[in-house]
Amino acid sequence: MSPDGSAQMANAASLSRTAGPVIEAQGVNLVFQTADGPVQALRDVSLSVAKGEFVSFIGPSGCGKTTLLRCVAALETPSSGRLTVNGMDPDAARKARAYGYVFQAAGLYPWRTIAGNIRLPLEIMGFPRAEQDARVDRVLRLVDLAGFGRKYPWQLSGGMQQRASIARALAFDADILLMDEPFGALDEIVRDRLNEELLGLWARTGKTTLFVTHSIPEAVYLSTKIVVMSPRPGRITDIIDSPLPRERPLDIRESPEFLAVAHRVREGLRAGHIEV
Amino acid sequence: MRRSVLPVLWVVLAILVVWYVAAIPMNVREVLTQAERGGAQVWGGTAAERQERSALALVARNPGVAMAGWSQERPRLPVPHQVAVELWQSTVGEEVFGRRGFVQTGEFSNRSLITHAGITLGATVVGFLIGTAAGVLLAIGIVHNRAMDMSVMPWAVISQTVPIVALAPMIVVVLNSVGVQGLLPKAVISAYLSFFPVVVGMVKGLRAPDRMQLDQMHTWNAGTGDTLRKLRLPASVPYLFASLKVAIAAALVGTIVGELPVQRGGLGARMLAGSYYGQTVQIWAALLMAAVLAAGLVGLVGWLERRTLRAMGGAA
Numbered sequence: 001m002s003p004d005g006s007a008q009m010a011n012a013a014s015l016s017r018t019a020g021p022v023i024e025a026q027g028v029n030l031v032f033q034t035a036d037g038p039v040q041a042l043r044d045v046s047l048s049v050a051k052g053e054f055v056s057f058i059g060p061s062g063c064g065k066t067t068l069l070r071c072v073a074a075l076e077t078p079s080s081g082r083l084t085v086n087g088m089d090p091d092a093a094r095k096a097r098a099y100g101y102v103f104q105a106a107g108l109y110p111w112r113t114i115a116g117n118i119r120l121p122l123e124i125m126g127f128p129r130a131e132q133d134a135r136v137d138r139v140l141r142l143v144d145l146a147g148f149g150r151k152y153p154w155q156l157s158g159g160m161q162q163r164a165s166i167a168r169a170l171a172f173d174a175d176i177l178l179m180d181e182p183f184g185a186l187d188e189i190v191r192d193r194l195n196e197e198l199l200g201l202w203a204r205t206g207k208t209t210l211f212v213t214h215s216i217p218e219a220v221y222l223s224t225k226i227v228v229m230s231p232r233p234g235r236i237t238d239i240i241d242s243p244l245p246r247e248r249p250l251d252i253r254e255s256p257e258f259l260a261v262a263h264r265v266r267e268g269l270r271a272g273h274i275e276v
Numbered sequence: 277m278r279r280s281v282l283p284v285l286w287v288v289l290a291i292l293v294v295w296y297v298a299a300i301p302m303n304v305r306e307v308l309t310q311a312e313r314g315g316a317q318v319w320g321g322t323a324a325e326r327q328e329r330s331a332l333a334l335v336a337r338n339p340g341v342a343m344a345g346w347s348q349e350r351p352r353l354p355v356p357h358q359v360a361v362e363l364w365q366s367t368v369g370e371e372v373f374g375r376r377g378f379v380q381t382g383e384f385s386n387r388s389l390i391t392h393a394g395i396t397l398g399a400t401v402v403g404f405l406i407g408t409a410a411g412v413l414l415a416i417g418i419v420h421n422r423a424m425d426m427s428v429m430p431w432a433v434i435s436q437t438v439p440i441v442a443l444a445p446m447i448v449v450v451l452n453s454v455g456v457q458g459l460l461p462k463a464v465i466s467a468y469l470s471f472f473p474v475v476v477g478m479v480k481g482l483r484a485p486d487r488m489q490l491d492q493m494h495t496w497n498a499g500t501g502d503t504l505r506k507l508r509l510p511a512s513v514p515y516l517f518a519s520l521k522v523a524i525a526a527a528l529v530g531t532i533v534g535e536l537p538v539q540r541g542g543l544g545a546r547m548l549a550g551s552y553y554g555q556t557v558q559i560w561a562a563l564l565m566a567a568v569l570a571a572g573l574v575g576l577v578g579w580l581e582r583r584t585l586r587a588m589g590g591a592a
Contacts, residue, residue: 095497097496120506124493124496
């Protein structure tokens with residue numbers, strides 16, 4: 001794929017995006033065939049995400065939140081229902097570089113420097129060398145890692161490694177950021193800080209963000225929309241539009257509005273359990 | 277490095293002690309026969325009767341005479357200093373002071389172990405490179421092609437169960453009949469032995485990247501070639517070097533076995549010639565030379581490994 005051709009595809013994607021929601025799911029079902037028989041991972045999932053939203057998916061293990069994210073990324077294919085990303089089939093959107101994906105583990109290659117790791121997707125996508133350098137510099141500054149480009153991953157803390165991983169997902173300028181429990185393996189103090197930084201990053205870049213998490217405070221603090229899910233079969237039990245302002249200092253987490261949203265999320269999670 | 281010197285020295289010392297002690301009963305019958313011919317009285321009856329007695333008993337009853345087992349001309353088991361002297365004479369002695377040596381003629385002597393080691397080294401290195409290339413290519417095929425995955429590995433395993441000593445002469449004869457002689461037949465045998473550890477190690481190495489890393493490649497729409505070059509191959513490097521250390525030693529064994537039926541020089545030829553003429557000291561000297569060569573080659577691979585891993589950002 002030539003960089004020019006794919007740039008045109010990305011432009012086409014951004015044109016179609018203005019027409020409707022960035023991500024739209026209608027009655028999505030996903031059944032895995034396993035040795036113990038079929039398992040319904042997702043049942044009748046319908047959801048619409050507008051441009052620039054920060055959407056968190058929260059629920060217990062096995063509720064399908066990661067699976068749903070993987071469907072958006074075209075790493076899984078729904079068994080039935082309609083799912084579009086930027087108005088396209090998810091696989092077409094993947095090929096048009098519609099999204100950057102941040103996994104739970106940073107997944108940096110130990111044999112590449114931090115800059116080399118961020119450059120990796122750019123090399124694969126065939127960006128010219130000079131532009132690779134410029135983009136690596138820009139995203140390193142964006143995640144506050146300027147000056148660490150020549151370090152190797154083992155020389156960085158877990159939190160810094162995950163920031164580098166986010167930088168890598170941002171390097172090729174996808175307008176959707178998919179994050180699968182990116183801070184799940186970090187301690188609470190580092191996590192708080194990265195949450196705050198992620199909000200800042202989101203405000204600066206305006207990326208539509210889908211964020212999978214186990215943590216209620218994390219979901220409420222970060223999101224403009226919280227999707228509560230429950231397991232067996234994985235389904236959406238509640239969708240909450242957050243009343244919190246976009247500007248969120250850390251101490252907003254002690255405000256009554258915050259606690260009210262957190263309470264509603266908790267209720268949703270509990271309701272999901274009673275149903276089963 | 278320094279901490280390992282002392283333990284190694286202790287082990288070497290223990291081996292030398294066992295070696296010297298074992299040489300006495302090993303050589304005692306021959307020693308007694310020679311002493312008898314020289315007119316000495318020995319315990320144990322005639323030579324035929326002595327064959328029935330245990331070597332330890334013969335040593336115990338002829339303590340003074342048995343010590344000559346350390347200085348025989350053609351001992352059954354030569355002692356270390358005899359091997360060391362032979363090794364010195366057939367390398368430095370031959371080249372520096374010999375009539376056909378390097379100092380006199382400007383070429384290495386054909387009686388020198390240096391010449392023979394060089395012949396063996398050449399075939400070993402060529403065979404090792406062929407074997408490594410074949411092993412890496414096969415592993416890439418196995419990882420990317422299901423049919424190869426199912427079919428190649430069993431054959432690779434079977435290939436290693438055929439005794440190489442039986443196979444080597446056949447390879448030499450068959451290649452000779454189509455006009456291939458010299459280094460190549462030996463290199464083929466050496467490659468035959470060295471490709472296997474490389475295949476096994478590289479298949480494991482190329483499959484080392486986990487599901488997440490492969491998914492990540494997929495999200496960037498990377499093709500098979502990109503995934504191989506940027507993820508699978510770099511991830512397999514530690515596995516490759518572990519295999520290469522085994523492969524280089526196997527390549528040396530293959531070359532030596534390949535030299536046995538050919539008798540055109542090389543350490544293998546030297547060993548077989550020594551056994552034809554009962555020159556046990558010569559066999560042991562060639563054996564020791566082969567061991568030194570193997571240690572050098574494995575050390576070289578280890579050095580390359582450390583350099584490569586450091587260049588790849590290794591933490592150590």
